[in-house]
Amino acid sequence: MRTHFCGLIDEALIGQTVTLCGWADVARDLGGLCFIDLRDHEGIVQVVAEPEPGVEGNAEVIAAAARVGYEDCLRVTGEVRRRESPNAKIPTGQVEVVARRIEVLNKAEPLPFHAHENPGEDIRLQYRYLDLRTPEMQRRMRTRTKLVQALRRWLDARGFQDIETPILTKATPEGARDFLVPARMHPGEFYALPQSPQLFKQILMVAGFDRYYQIARCFRDEALRADRQLEFTQLDMEFAWVSERDVQDATEAMIREVFKEVIDVDLGDFPRMTYAEAMRRYGSDKPDLRIALELVDVDAQVKDSEFKVFTDWAGVDGGRVCALRIPGGATLSRKQIDEYAAHAAKYGARGLAYIKLSESGEVSSPIAKFFSEEQFAALVAHVGAGNGDIVFFGAGAYATVSDFMGALRLKAGRDFGLVEAGWKPLWVTDFPMFEWDAEEGRYVALHHPFTAPAVDSIDDLRANAKTAVSRGYDMVLNGNEIGGGSIRIHRTAMQSAVFELLGIGAEEAQAKFGFLLDALKYGAPPHGGIAFGVDRIAALMAGTESIRDVIAFPKTTTAQCPMTGAPSPIADAQLAEVHVAVRPKS
Template sequence: MRTHFCGLIDSSLIDQTVTLCGWVDVARDLGGVCFVDLRDHEGIVQVVAEPDADNADNAAVIAAASQLGYEDCVRITGVVRARHAVNDKIRTGQVEILAKRIEVLNKAEPLPFHAHENPGEETRLKYRYLDLRRPQMQQMMRTRTKLVAALRRYLDERNFQDIETPILTKATPEGARDFLVPARMHAGEFYALPQSPQLFKQILMMAGFDRYYQIARCFRDEALRADRQLEFTQLDMEFAWVNEADVQNLTEDMIRHVFREVKGVELANPFPRMTYAEAMRLYGSDKPDLRFDMAFADIVDLVKTCDFKVFADVANAADGRVIALTAPGAASHSRKQIDELAAHAAKYGAKGLAWMKVETLANGREGINSPIAKFFDDATLLAIVERAGAKDGDLILFGAGNAKTASDFMGAVRLKLGKDLGLMREGDWKPLWVTDFPMFEYDDEAGRYVALHHPFTAPAVDDIADLRANAATAVSRGYDMVLNGNEIGGGSIRIHSSAMQSAVFELLGIGAEEAQAKFGFLLDALKYGAPPHGGVAFGIDRIAALMAGTESIRDVIAFPKTTGAQCLMTDAPSPIADAQLAEVHVMVRPRKSEVAG
């Protein structure tokens, strides 16, 4: 139907006849001369319909052009010529098309929004086919396509095998909830959609496949937010006969390669490494954003005997932490701005946010403006300022609580300040490996340990008795790749011993009978010469969003769900007829509200 793409017309085609297909982006009738901006996925080109003595059908062309409306689907044949008024803002701005024939292929009705508008989220998702036509969305999706292609090329060239793993698999709920699929041929039994291909890729290593990858669809029935969806895509990888450095070095090189190819960006070589303990101590996050400084200063030792009970009580508690965080140049913050920071901290568990404004440090106490300064003697007050690294014009914020809570809310405050103060510069890329994660964390509500990564991650110690005796402080062989405060990939060296895997299950409160029922196939496979192996998975959606410059992964997923887990375009999820439910041996319980009614 066409000879060329709209956005690829250039001066090399001058005097040639071309046929283009696309949507009318703008149509202007100037009285006898009509201008049409015609758009396809490659871009926009200007089309002109004007009087032409050599073209007997010219009147019909002008008449057709004058009737064109926004988003009409058309085919236009014309001659490329140099443009009188050059438009340097678009790729085709040196040329235009003198129309010889215009065909309306499909007339568009009035649209719910304009392609150059940014409508609300619900409107965008309800009319996703229109939203995706917008040039910025086309560019974002193209970035994703380039990313996936670059990853595949890199791995194919290094002899990784692309192997598909099952979508219908066994429910092994350890972490997020599974999506369940009733098995029609096995009444009362269910498949689960995979949260990841984790166990299958490990078994591939045991089966002798040295290097595996897959662009895998994964499913987790969990609450949605900007960087999470019910279904998502990850680059899944596994290696046999490797240690941490082997996995990290290759995947780091891969990420450098794809950023160079897709974005023209050179990332650090090598990526810096930071332990989990250090990341939490300095930044209150296991995915610190290193585009700006503002590291924490611990002041527990300075406030244990102070008169400020809030600090003193926490400082003398077994797991207490008192943090000072200096915001450069923020002493000018108003009380309202500080209250907004306190409200933000409260979302993450803070009971308050104390503060000091360092106005003129040379004046000692008199140069410090703070409602809590009166609780400290001169020496302690100045020691706090010095420990915090504050200078004239800086604002010091304080967080106190148990170590985890204080780290969490002060980490959130640090990120908000980084944005508010403009410290996150566009175009900065700060990658990082976070290593040496805790093996377990204790879940007070469940009354047991849970795996920080997943239950198949190898501990740093090989001795089972040592692991049992020191479970609370055990370190794993897990690692995460972080970029600009986003975890873009995570992995570990796996357990390759059946005895160690059984011991880890036991520490997680999974008894031998339950372990056999859920993971018997894995425990069996580990008995038959399983090699040391490890791997990693990268979030395609998150990396694409970072490359595209958007904060929401919904912008780089063609048909995402809302935060309410719905597809507004297709109205999914939706009720299923009783007859269809009966085929899969399922009966739906009435909602509580219906029973109460």
């Protein structure tokens, strides 16, 4: 139907006849002279219908152009010529197409929104086919395509095997909730959609495939936000006979090359930082290094004060008192300080103490009265505060304080324009093996139950479970975890010991993970791997904060699809076929 794409018409085609297909992005009738901006997935070119004496059918062409409406689906045949008034804003701006024939292939009804508008997300997702048609969404989705192509090229060139793993698998609920699928041929039994190919890729290492990858669809029934979806895509990789550094060096090289190829960005060096250091300095295990602000521990400076909120936690095992200095923050009003306190409260803060130093050196602080002059001066000096600054303080349980002070750091960085331009990658390593779940009264795995501990001795692991360090690692970019992995447990005895520490007894472990425990008995090699969030990486490359902008048909934050109406009720007859009964809503 066409000879060329709209966005690829250039000066080399001047004088040639072309046939184009696309949508009318703009149509202007100037009274016998008509202009149409014709758009396809490659871009826009200007089409002109003008009086041409002696040219057969010219009047019909002008009449057809005058009838063209917004987003009409067209086919245009015409001659390429140089524009008298070039448009430097578009790649085709040096040329235009003089129409000899205009066909309306499908007339568009009035649209619910204009392609150049910014309607609410619900409307965009309800009419996703129109939203995806916009140039910006076309650009974002093409960026995603280029990313996946680049990843495959890199992996294929290095001997990785692309192996598909099952979508219908066994329910092994650890972490997020599984999506369950009733098994029609096995009444009362269910498959689960995979949260990741984790166990299968480990078994592939036992099977001797050495280097595996898969662009895998994964499913987790969890609350949604800007960087989470019920169904998502990850690049899953696994290596046999490797240490942590082997995996990190290989995948760092891959990500660096892919960013250069897809968006021409040099990521530079990837520094390494332990989990403990990241939490201490930034209050996050995925710190955004573009923000130079850091947390400063002040336990020693406040332990002898009369401020009970500080003294109750200073120097206490599992406690923390720390400060965040914001240069120029003395401009904050009391109302704005209250807004910062409210923001911290979302992350667990019960209050937010502060010291504000005006440009003239005047002190405004609700806690200054609890310090002697010497103590107060030492505290201000320790955090490096000067005239014009504000210092926020957090006190409480270490993890809670780190969370809300880390959140304040990010907010302050954005509010005060302290986010550097560019890209800041890093590796975060040496994660805790476990964290204590007070509600369930047991340890839970910080990464997942198959991550190897840093110690080889089961006795050492049992004796020091609270402080045990894993062989896990995350790749972080601009405050986003884009990849996470670990060296895996490759011995049955160690895997059973970890299950035991997680409160999974021998019988339960055999029922849920028996196939893995059996596989590890038969000469399983040391192995490790990593999974990268394709959606997150694509969003970063495309310059958008939400992964929904790089997924063709995402769900809303309420886990619905406005376009199709999913999820929806199922007829009783269909439920009966799969032996399922639905309880009434309580």
